[in-house]
Amino acid sequence: MKRAKLQAAIVGGTPDDIEQAFYEALHNADIQQLMSCWAEEDEIVCVHPGGPRLIGPGAIRAAFEAMFANGSVQAFPERVHKIQSLASAVHHLVERVEVITPQGAQHAWVIATNVFHKTPQGWRMVAHHTSPGTATDADAGNKPLVLH
Structure with a gap:
């Protein structure tokens, strides 16, 4: 079942499917x-x-x-705020990133914006922009999770 969902994300899917993949x-x-x-565009952007x-x-x-030469990236999307129209979607979120230190696993926080466009291949990411965050960003707790 998980493989079928992954395949749907690769073939078309929704912005949520692509983000999960x-x-x-x-x-x-x-x-x-x-x-x-x-x-599959020359103008996609990542920061x-x-x-x-x-x-x-x-x-x-x-x-x-x-x-990836240094290993996998254990980033977990949290507090996702979504704005979607017919052909574009913007997800603004906090990434909780697991960082291994001499003291063991620690968490770092990153603020991320993922932008998706509906393309002939289905929904695809066109921008992934991240900046350093703080634990306060993760704790900014009582706001709605979905924007309409």
């Missing part, structure tokens, strides 16, 4: 799955915390391959 790809250090979440703006699939792939 994206984070699964990070957890599994699976560059093929990760890149299949992105639109990692403190990093440069990466434009195009080649630059984005190279950055994630370099990350």
Whole structure:
């Protein structure tokens, strides 16, 4: 069943399916799955915390391959706020990232915006923008989870 859902995300799916496949790809250090979440466009863009703006699939792939050379990325999307129209969707969220330190597993917080467009291949990511966050961002608790 999970494999069928993943296949639906790769073939078309919803923005939620593509986002789930994206984070699964990070957890599994699976560059093929990760890149299949992105639109096949030269203008896609990605920004990692403190990093440069990466434009195009080649630059984005190279950055994630370099990350995966150090292992998988255990990023967990939380507090997702969604805005969706007929052909685009924006998900703004807090990523809880597990970081291994000499003292054991610790959590870091990243603020992320994922933008999806409906393409001929179905919904695909066109932008992933992250910046450093704080534990306060994760605890900013009493706001609605979905924006309409």
